[in-house]
Amino acid sequence: MTNARTQAFREEVGHRLRNRRESLGLSQEEVAWAAGVAQGSISHYEQGKTEIPLSVLIEICRRFGISPIEIVPSLDAASMDRGSTARAS
Numbered sequence: 001m002t003n004a005r006t007q008a009f010r011e012e013v014g015h016r017l018r019n020r021r022e023s024l025g026l027s028q029e030e031v032a033w034a035a036g037v038a039q040g041s042i043s044h045y046e047q048g049k050t051e052i053p054l055s056v057l058i059e060i061c062r063r064f065g066i067s068p069i070e071i072v073p074s075l076d077a078a079s080m081d082r083g084s085t086a087r088a089s
Contacts, residue, residue: 011048012073013057018046020064020071034063 021031028042035042035056044050052060061068 006051007048009073010051013052013071014046014048016071016073017042017052017060020066021046024064026063031060031063035059 021028028046029039032039032042036059037056041050041056045052045056057068057071061071
């Protein structure tokens with residue numbers, strides 16, 4: 001991925017994390033505790049400043065009661081469909 005694409009990916013993951021956390025009424029501190037990271041790390045993940053390690057993403061998704069597929073943009077169904085359409089063209 002290019003730097004711009006990598007940054008856009010991190011920002012989208014962060015946006016999805018923040019939206020899910022807020023919809024569940026959880027604080028960054030609660031999510032950080034569940035994932036075993038500092039609150040500042042959650043803030044950086046949500047802002048797209050730092051790439052989230054897979055192990056942390058999995059722990060956060062467990063806390064949210066969701067699959068990582070719901071957080072990672074390139075793994076959601078719409079993105080997968082767009083990708084297969086683009087490759088077929």
